[in-house]
Structures are given as structure tokens and as C-alpha cells.
Amino acid sequence: MKPDILDILISFSSFSIFGWMLEVSYRSLRNKRFVNPGLLKGPYLILYGAGALMLMGSVYLLQGSHLATKALVYLAITTGLELVSGFMAQYFFQVRLWDYSDQRFNYKGYICLKFSVYFLLLAFAFEYLVLPIYQDILIRVSPAVKGLFAGVTVSAILADFLMVSVKRFLSVTSGDEAMMETEFIKTARPLLEHPGVARLSQCEHHRGKTRLEHVKEVAYLSFLWGKRFSLDCDSIVRGALLHDLFYYDWLREGPRLHGFRHHNIALKNARTITSLSQKEEDIIKRHMWPLTVIPPRYVESLIVSLVDTFCCARDYACLKKHDKTAKATAVFVGYGHVEAVWQSNPQACPQGTDRL
Ligand SMILES: [Fe+2]
Ligand SMILES: [Fe+2]
Numbered sequence: 312m313k314p315d316i317l318d319i320l321i322s323f324s325s326f327s328i329f330g331w332m333l334e335v336s337y338r339s340l341r342n343k344r345f346v347n348p349g350l351l352k353g354p355y356l357i358l359y360g361a362g363a364l365m366l367m368g369s370v371y372l373l374q375g376s377h378l379a380t381k382a383l384v385y386l387a388i389t390t391g392l393e394l395v396s397g398f399m400a401q402y403f404f405q406v407r408l409w410d411y412s413d414q415r416f417n418y419k420g421y422i423c424l425k426f427s428v429y430f431l432l433l434a435f436a437f438e439y440l441v442l443p444i445y446q447d448i449l450i451r452v453s454p455a456v457k458g459l460f461a462g463v464t465v466s467a468i469l470a471d472f473l474m475v476s477v478k479r480f481l482s483v484t485s486g487d488e489a490m491m492e493t494e495f496i497k498t499a500r501p502l503l504e505h506p507g508v509a510r511l512s513q514c515e516h517h518r519g520k521t522r523l524e525h526v527k528e529v530a531y532l533s534f535l536w537g538k539r540f541s542l543d544c545d546s547i548v549r550g551a552l553l554h555d556l557f558y559y560d561w562l563r564e565g566p567r568l569h570g571f572r573h574h575n576i577a578l579k580n581a582r583t584i585t586s587l588s589q590k591e592e593d594i595i596k597r598h599m600w601p602l603t604v605i606p607p608r609y610v611e612s613l614i615v616s617l618v619d620t621f622c623c624a625r626d627y628a629c630l631k632k633h634d635k636t637a638k639a640t641a642v643f644v645g646y647g648h649v650e651a652v653w654q655s656n657p658q659a660c661p662q663g664t665d666r667l
Contacts, residue, residue: 318449321457322367323360324464325445330359350406351471355464358396362389363437370438381438382431389430390422397421404479495534498548503527507556507584514558517626525622526552533618542611543590550594551615553581574599 331354338346349356365388373381398421400408410420417423449457502508503523511523530551537544556577559565566572578595581587587595590609597607598616607613 317454317457317461319364320461320465321449322445323357323364324355324461324468325360326363327355327357327360327468328464330356330363333359348408350400350404350408351468351475353467353471355468357468357472358392360468361396362392365392366434366437367442370442381435385434386427386431389434390427393426393430394418394422404475406479491535491538494544495531495548498534498545499527499530499552502549502552502585505584507580508552510558511556515560516555517623520626522555525626526555529554529615529619529622532622533615536614536618537611540610540614542614543609546588546590546594546609547611547615549585549587550591550598550611551618553577553585553587553591554595554598554615554619556580556584556595570599570602574603 331349334348334356335346335354338348349358351357366385369381369384369388373384397408400406407420411417411423411426412420414423414425416425508526509523511526512521514522516522516525530548533547533551534544536542537547554577555573557565557573557580561569561573566576574596578587578592581591581595590611593608594612594615597603597605597612598619600606600613600616607616
């Protein structure tokens with residue numbers, strides 16, 4: 312059977328879920344307690360979904376081939392997939408999903424002969440036992456049901472994967488975290504102490520949040536992303552702290568079309584309190600992109616613009632209830648800790664800067 316895109320998506324989801332059930336049963340029985348395998352939170356293992364798709368393609372292409380040829384291809388697929396995914400999980404997420412180090416004939420604990428043979432047998436079972444039944448069921452299911460199932464499950468898997476990736480991407484060791492906080496404080500403090508910036512605490516910005524809280528939040532989250540991408544974090548912090556430097560209540564007063572104009576007002580105000588680099592100017596000027604058509608010139612500007620949009624959307628969507636003083640969200644947890652460190656160790660921070 313030649314599958315279409317809907318069949319591919321539905322097969323990926325179905326076998327991801329089936330693989331999860333298989334692994335949960337095996338690991339839970341082995342450990343005599345419930346074990347949720349894999350990197351993601353939901354009941355699916357995308358390794359099995361990807362493996363099933365590759366095997367389905369091979370079965371289709373190897374119709375009529377000798378059993379030995381099939382065995383070689385299936386072995387290459389299952390063992391190769393295991394090796395690549397084990398290595399990627401370790402490299403990108405610092406997670407060891409399985410470890411065959413205690414098995415004979417293993418390679419760095421990612422693959423071993425015993426489990427390669429198991430997966431080869433599983434691949435043949437997949438071809439001769441599972442696939443005929445599965446394809447028979449697939450033909451009977453209406454396209455609407457397939458679409459609904461594929462839409463819900465693929466979206467859930469994708470959202471889960473993105474959330475885990477972002478969380479892992481931003482997570483740091485406690486040692487690195489302390490270093491980054493100190494660096495953030497050193498960069499942010501001179502501007503935050505300036506009366507022109509401190510005055511933002513008097514301005515309401517989003518849903519009970521002051522403008523100062525908003526710019527701090529954008530600056531800290533942008534700083535974390537900047538660190539991950541090895542960007543110019545000084546410019547990110549300074550640009551983000553100044554990106555909404557205006558003092559009117561934009562809901563009740565100020566210029567018409569505030570959304571299209573306030574970046575220029577902020578830039579003008581920022582120039583009066585500090586000297587700005589080209590990059591910092593671009594961060595302030597382009598932070599409303601894509602509302603303002605001209606795109607950012609620097610990756611740093613793009614990061615601040617995206618983080619600003621995310622923070623605004625979160626404030627209005629009320630996904631998490633913000634507590635102005637407590638640590639209610641991940642960003643505020645980070646910044647709240649920064650402020651605590653700052654207050655406990657003010658000497659760590661310079662009292663002025665030649666850039667002010
Ligand atoms: Fe803004
Ligand atoms: Fe903003």
C-alpha cells in the first residue's frame with residue numbers, strides 16, 4: 312500500500328504511542344514500578360514512530376527481496392536509529408535515555424548486540440504480524456477520523472517536543488546560573504538605577520504590571536536566549552531595558568497609533584540618558600517588528616522583539632497569573648533571584664558606568 316501524507320502522520324503517531332506502551336510495559340515490569348520512558352511528557356516515543364515509518368518504507372521498497380537483504384536493512388535501520396537518537400539525546404538534551412554499558416558487545420552504551428537482535432526480531436514481527444493488521448484497519452478508518460486523530464496527536468507531540476526543547480535549552484547548571492545572574496546584574500544595574508529608567512515603575516503597562524517590570528522581564532529572558540546563542544548580551548540587556556522608555560499611559564493618552572510610534576519615542580528618550588551603540592538603537596527601534604515593517608538588522612534585535620511579543624501575549628492571555636512581588640513565572644523566578652542576589656551582594660555590582 313502506497314501511503315499518503317495523512318497515513319504517514321497517523322502511522323507516526325500510532326506507532327509512537329504503541330512504542331511507548333511497549334517500553335512502559337518492559338521497563339515497569341523490569342523495575343517493578345511505573346517507569347515513563349523517553350524525553351517527552353506524553354504517552355508516545357517518537358523513536359518508535361520514526362522507526363515504524365522507516366520500516367514501512369523499507370517493506371514497500373524491499374517487496375520480493377531475499378530475507379537476508381531485509382535482515383541487513385532492518386538491522387541498519389533499527390540499530391542506526393538507536394545510535395543516532397541516543398547520541399542526539401545526550402548531545403542536545405544531556406539525557407541518557409538508555410545505557411547498555413553493562414551489556415557485552417556494546418558501543419558507548421548506545422547500542423549493543425543483544426538489543427540489536429531484539430529489534431531485528433521486532434522489525435520482522437512488525438512486517439509479518441503488525442503491518443498487515445494495521446494496514447487493514449487503516450483502510451477501514453474514514454479520512455475525517457484519520458485527520459482528527461493525526462491533527463490532535465501530531466500537534467500534541469510537536470508541542471510537547473517544543474516545550475521540552477525550550478526548557479532544556481534554557482536550563483543551566485547552578486554554577487552557570489550564578490555566573491549569568493552576576494553578569495546580568497552588572498549590565499542591568501547602572502541603567503536600572505538611572506532615574507529615567509526607575510521612573511518606569513510609576514507607569515502601568517500590561518494587566519497590572521508596571522513598565523519597569525515588563526522591561527526587566529524582557530531583558531532577563533532575552534539575556535538567557537542571548538547567552539545560549541553566544542550573542543552580544545550587553546547590547547541585548549541595555550536595548551531591552553530601554554525598549555519601552557516612554558512615560559504616558561498608552562491606553563488612555565499618548566500619540567495616536569501608539570503601537571507604530573512608541574519605539575521612536577523610546578529611542579529618543581533613551582538617547583537622552585545614555586549613549587547607544589548601533590545595535591542597541593536597532594533593538595529599540597525594531598522591537599515592534601513585524602508590526603513595523605522594516606525587519607531587525609541584528610539577531611539580538613530579533614531576540615528582543617520575539618521575547619517582547621511573547622511576554623505581551625502571556626500577560627494578556629493570563630496563561631500564568633503574575634504576582635508582582637513573588638516568583639510566579641519562570642522568568643520572574645529568574646529575575647526575582649537576580650534581585651535577591653543583587654540585594655544581598657551589592658558590591659558585586661558597579662555603581663556607575665562610563666556608558667551612562
Ligand atoms: Fe513596546
Ligand atoms: Fe515591550
